[in-house]
Amino acid sequence: MTDYTLETEAGRRESLRRMLTIREFDTKAGQYFADGEIPGFVHLYIGEEAVAVGTCAALDPDDLISSTHRGHGHCIAKGLDTELMMAELFGKEDGYCNGKGGSMHIADVESGMLGANGIVGAGPPLATGAALSIDYQDRDQVALAFLGDGAVAQGQVHEAINLASTWDLPAIFLVENNRYGEATPVEKQHNLSQLSDTAQAYDIPGLTVDGMDVTAVAEAVKEARKRARAGDGPTLIEAETYRYRGHYEGDEQNYRTDEELEQWQERDAIDSFKRRLIDRGELTEDDFEEMQAAIEEAIADAIEYAQESEFPAPEEAYDDMFSESVPEIEAFAERIRTDGGSNGGDA
Amino acid sequence: MAQAELEQEQTETMTVRESIRQALREELEHDEDVYIIGEDVGAFGGVLEVTGNLYEEFGEERVRDTPIAEAGIIGAATGAAATGTRPVAELMFSDFTGVAMEQIMNQMAKMRYMFGGKTDMPVTVRTTEGGGMGAASQHSGTIHSWISHFPGLKAVAPGTAAAAKGLTKAAIRSDDPVFVFENKMIYEQQGEVPTDVEYTIPIGEAAVEREGEDVTVVGTQRLVGEALDVAESLSGDVSVEVIDPRSLYPLDTDTIVESVKKTGRMVVADESPLSYGTHAEIIARAQEEAFFSLDAPIQRVGTPDTHMPFSTPLEQEVLPGGEDVKDAIRRIT
Numbered sequence: 001m002t003d004y005t006l007e008t009e010a011g012r013r014e015s016l017r018r019m020l021t022i023r024e025f026d027t028k029a030g031q032y033f034a035d036g037e038i039p040g041f042v043h044l045y046i047g048e049e050a051v052a053v054g055t056c057a058a059l060d061p062d063d064l065i066s067s068t069h070r071g072h073g074h075c076i077a078k079g080l081d082t083e084l085m086m087a088e089l090f091g092k093e094d095g096y097c098n099g100k101g102g103s104m105h106i107a108d109v110e111s112g113m114l115g116a117n118g119i120v121g122a123g124p125p126l127a128t129g130a131a132l133s134i135d136y137q138d139r140d141q142v143a144l145a146f147l148g149d150g151a152v153a154q155g156q157v158h159e160a161i162n163l164a165s166t167w168d169l170p171a172i173f174l175v176e177n178n179r180y181g182e183a184t185p186v187e188k189q190h191n192l193s194q195l196s197d198t199a200q201a202y203d204i205p206g207l208t209v210d211g212m213d214v215t216a217v218a219e220a221v222k223e224a225r226k227r228a229r230a231g232d233g234p235t236l237i238e239a240e241t242y243r244y245r246g247h248y249e250g251d252e253q254n255y256r257t258d259e260e261l262e263q264w265q266e267r268d269a270i271d272s273f274k275r276r277l278i279d280r281g282e283l284t285e286d287d288f289e290e291m292q293a294a295i296e297e298a299i300a301d302a303i304e305y306a307q308e309s310e311f312p313a314p315e316e317a318y319d320d321m322f323s324e325s326v327p328e329i330e331a332f333a334e335r336i337r338t339d340g341g342s343n344g345g346d347a
Numbered sequence: 348m349a350q351a352e353l354e355q356e357q358t359e360t361m362t363v364r365e366s367i368r369q370a371l372r373e374e375l376e377h378d379e380d381v382y383i384i385g386e387d388v389g390a391f392g393g394v395l396e397v398t399g400n401l402y403e404e405f406g407e408e409r410v411r412d413t414p415i416a417e418a419g420i421i422g423a424a425t426g427a428a429a430t431g432t433r434p435v436a437e438l439m440f441s442d443f444t445g446v447a448m449e450q451i452m453n454q455m456a457k458m459r460y461m462f463g464g465k466t467d468m469p470v471t472v473r474t475t476e477g478g479g480m481g482a483a484s485q486h487s488g489t490i491h492s493w494i495s496h497f498p499g500l501k502a503v504a505p506g507t508a509a510a511a512k513g514l515t516k517a518a519i520r521s522d523d524p525v526f527v528f529e530n531k532m533i534y535e536q537q538g539e540v541p542t543d544v545e546y547t548i549p550i551g552e553a554a555v556e557r558e559g560e561d562v563t564v565v566g567t568q569r570l571v572g573e574a575l576d577v578a579e580s581l582s583g584d585v586s587v588e589v590i591d592p593r594s595l596y597p598l599d600t601d602t603i604v605e606s607v608k609k610t611g612r613m614v615v616a617d618e619s620p621l622s623y624g625t626h627a628e629i630i631a632r633a634q635e636e637a638f639f640s641l642d643a644p645i646q647r648v649g650t651p652d653t654h655m656p657f658s659t660p661l662e663q664e665v666l667p668g669g670e671d672v673k674d675a676i677r678r679i680t
Contacts, residue, residue, distance in 0.1 A: 064430060098463035105461040109429060115462065119453050125422020126454060132423050133430040136382065136408065143426075156449060159419030166414060320464030321499055323522035326551070326597040 004079075005057050006218040009282050015057050015214055016277060017291055019049040019270050022073045024292075024299045025082055026245075029072065029089055029103075032303065033249050038089050042103045045073030047244035050269035051176050052077035054217025054239075055144065058225060064112045064130045064143040066123035068176075069104050070243070071116030074146055078113050080106075086302040092309035099312045100320065120181075121154025123147055124173060128160040131169035131234075142228040144172040144221070150181025152195050161234065165202040170228035172221065175238040176211065182247045183255045196238035204234050211239030212269040241269075353509060356541035364534040366508040367473075367527075368399050370515035371435065373544050375405050378433060381519055382409040384420060385437030385473075394439055395475055395531055421447035421472065425455040428470035428524075435519055438474040441528065442488040455524045456499030467522040473515070476504075477530040477569060477618055478655035478666045487655035487662075489617075491528045492624035495596040501550055502595040504528040506571025508538030510593050513548030521550060528595075530568035530618070553599035555606065559588035562612040562676055565603055565629055567592060570616040570648070573669035577676065585680050595625060603629065604636040611642035614675040618667055621649040643679035648672055 004018075005011035026044040033042045045052065048070075056065070056077035067074040075085055080096070088095025089103050096108050107115035114130060117123050127145035134141045151157050152175060164171040175196070181189050192198065199206020205227070209216045217239050224235035242264035246253045277283035318333040361369070374381050387394050389402040389412035402410040413420050417438060424436040438444055444451065451472075459468050478487040495502040501523050505511040511529070518525035556571060557578050564587055566574035571591045578587035588606050592598055607613050613633055615626045626647035633645060648671045656662050 066426070096463070097461060097465070100463045101461045107458075107462045107465070109462065109466045114426065114429060115458065117454075119449060122422070122449060122454055125419055125450055126426035126429070128419065129423035129426020129428070129434075130430040131426075132434075133427045133432040136427070136432050137380070143430075156418040156422055159414070159416040160422060162414060163416060163419045163423055320460045322459070322501070323467060327600065328597055 006054070006215050011057065012277060012282060015053050016270070016273055016283070017295065018053045018077055019214065019273065020292060020295050021082065021298070022049045022052065022076045023270060024295050025076060025085070025302070026072055028299050028303055029086070030245065030249050037307070038103070039091060040102050040104070042089070042249050043070040043247065044243070044245040044249060045070050047264065048176060048178060048211065048241045049073055050214035050273070051174070051211045051217055051239045051241050052146070054214040055146070055174055055221045057214070058218040058221035059144060060141065062112060063141050064114060064127070064134070066114045066127040066130070066143070066145045067116045068123060068146055068148055068151070069116060069118055069120070070148070071106055072103070074116070075106055075108070075113055078111060080108050080111055080113060082299060082302040083305040086306040087309045090306040090309070091311065092306055093312040094305070094309040098316065121147065121151040121157045124151070124157045124160035127171055128164045128169060131164055131171035132167070135167070135169050140229070142170040142172060142225050144174055146174050146176060148181065149175060149177040149179070149186045149195060150189060152198060153181070153189055161202050161236065164234045165204045168231055168233035171234040172224045172228060173234060173236045174221070175236065176241055177238050178241050178243045180243070180247065180255065183251070185255065194238065196236055199236040204236060206236040206238070208238040208240060211241030212267045212272065214269060214273050353539050353541070356543060356546065358539040358541050360537055361508055361540050362534060363505070363508045363511045363529070363536050363538070364397055366512040366538070366540045367397050367515050367529065368401065369540070370512045370519070371398065371401060372404065374516055374519040375401070375409055377544065380431070381433045381435060382411060383435045383437065384411045384413050384424060386413055386415055386420070386439050388412060388437050393437070395534060397529070397534070398437070417443045417446035418450055422450040422454065424470050424472070425450055425458070425468070428468050429458060429466045433469045433519065435471040435473065438472060440486045441474040441476045441490045442485045444474065444490055451500070452497055456497055460499060468524050469522045470524045471518040471527060472524070473527045473529060475529050475531040477532055478662055479532040481657060481659060481662060483657040484654035489619040489650065491526070491595055492619045494526045495625065495628070499524070501525040501597065502528065503550060503593060504530070504567050504595055505593060506533070506566065506568050506591040507556070508536065508540045510548060510554065510591060512540050513546055514550070514593060517547040517550050520547060525550065528568070533569050533572065536572060548593060551594045551597040551599055553590050553592045553594070553602040555588065555602065556591050557587065557589040559586040559610065561586040561610055562614065562680055563588045563590060563603070563606040563610045564614045564616060564672060564676070565590045565592060566616040566672070567595070567625070568618060570618065570667065570672065574616055574672050577669050577673045581673070581676065585676060587676065592629070598629070598632070600632045600636065603633060607633050607637040608640040611640050612679050614646045614648060614672060614679070616648040616667060616672050616675070619649055620652045621647055622652050646675035646679055648675050
């Protein structure tokens with residue numbers, strides 16, 4: 001198994017590699033979205049890489065995560081395959097969800113990734129439920145919910161954290177505070193200046209960490225995991241970070257200044273981690289160039305895989321509603337397909 | 348449950364409430380991944396006393412009291428069902444579904460499909476519906492049409508004690524999300540219930556509760572019993588066939604269509620509001636398949652698009668019952 005922890009040299013290099021992979025994957029996803037090959041909406045994780053990677057490096061491979069609409073980074077940090085991810089973004093049969101989910105619903109339950117989510121704040125109740133399953137079956141796992149700063153205002157997030165803390169479930173709530181809930185600054189959405197203070201309402205530990213520092217994130221999650229496994233209940237961690245791209249691709253970003261973006265980019269998580277590894281003698285510029293080149297090639301392969309993959313057959317639209325077919329869908333499908341092969345929706 | 352089916356089984360007499368509790372008990376014994384969560388389901392025994400003493404029998408891990416937090420309960424049940432356990436969540440009154448609707452419509456109902464079929468969703472939601480006890484507008488609703496309408500959810504609504512047991516057990520054993528809509532006015536209704544622990548009713552199978560020749564009454568929940576009483580009172584005059592669909596989604600269209608082809612007349616009696624709902628769906632299917640067998644306009648009996656009022660004379664005014672079923676039959680026979 002790949003060494004993936006901030007505590008070993010190999011693990012640190014792997015962490016850097018995953019951060020770079022996220023950036024390259026999302027850079028290309030943005031390009032192919034702009035070109036029109038990726039339909040729908042995409043929300044890119046560029047700038048926030050240290051949060052997902054620091055978190056997942058501190059988790060065990062068997063642990064479960066719930067994600068957000070900005071989920072590509074969580075997937076890559078958790079170890080999902082970039083070819084299957086890209087195929088899903090392209091709406092292809094070989095994608096993780098056979099083209100039914102796309103960027104906002106990418107999931108791989110088998111790998112412990114319980115889904116990106118198009119509803120802000122919907123992940124934490126699911127993670128609480130996953131923690132309930134873990135607790136009920138006494139499994140050696142934890143469930144971690146990624147949520148954004150905007151989600152902290154959602155009612156169902158409160159219900160989820162309250163339930164997890166009341167039952168001492170092995171859960172972790174990881175708030176990615178990237179300063180904006182969609183286009184509205186965090187100050188206009190909350191009366192608290194530190195979102196981790198919400199933890200006080202549940203009598204659980206709450207801490208704010210530098211989300212541009214992969215090691216700081218990993219240390220906080222490691223501690224939270226230990227606490228969760230000891231049966232002491234959840235922890236709420238706020239990671240202060242910043243997204244370099246808009247809320248979604250195409251967002252005009254008139255709500256922030258170039259200066260603000262540049263200030264955050266000066267503290268870029270990948271650059272600083274790379275420098276740290278070089279300073280420690282664990283990486284050379286040549287190593288880095290080599291790593292970057294390999295990642296560019298891997299993501300180019302992922303694009304090619306996605307482009308060459310087939311679209312799902314149209315009649316697959318009727319599959320996967322239930323564990324078994326229901327007569328209603330069978331009958332409706334038969335009528336539509338008998339009358340010409342589509343429900344009038346073909347352009 | 349149809350008389351002929353019941354005669355095949357060893358049965359005992361019990362109330363709907365007892366039959367649901369027995370179903371829950373048997374499934375807790377049958378599968379250790381099954382557990383109950385909800386408000387006051389544990390030590391208190393359930394606000395309408397359905398879970399009763401299951402807490403004492405199975406302990407607090409398996410009959411788990413929750414905070415009053417419907418979105419949290421349903422969300423946790425959904426997340427748990429996707430990760431290896433089989434929760435049975437109780438929503439105390441169906442009116443509280445609104446509080447949890449986000450998790451129901453965007454997570455529970457969609458996860459399997461959005462993920463390309465790569466997760467099961469073995470979650471059961473039990474909830475109570477219906478007016479008749481002066482519980483007023485926020486504790487008397489009949490909302491099963493919403494759930495039946497929403498793709499990705501299954502819905503059952505028993506009208507007899509046997510159906511209550513068989514459907515509850517089938518719901519818990521299903522790998523899909525199933526809502527069990529219990530009409531609170533029939534908890535004390537008695538009936539014959541099969542004792543076999545393997546007894547389940549396949550979701551999507553209706554029951555012909557009484558055979559007749561002149562008119563088909565498709566009745567649900569409390570109105571099954573009321574329709575049977577009407578059929579009895581009209582016997583010798585009008586021969587009434589009574590069908591309990593038992594499952595609302597999927598719906599056993601064939602059994603209903605076959606009956607309408609025989610009788611040529613139909614009344615649909617369901618407590619939900621009359622517009623845009625369960626009645627319309629059943630009627631649409633009947634006319635699609637049996638249009639040329641119909642001898643009269645299909646009639647519907649339900650709540651006249653009002654909320655359930657508090658004061659008894661107001662509530663009785665809008666609550667559909669046997670007299671309304673009888674009037675509807677009279678209009679077309």
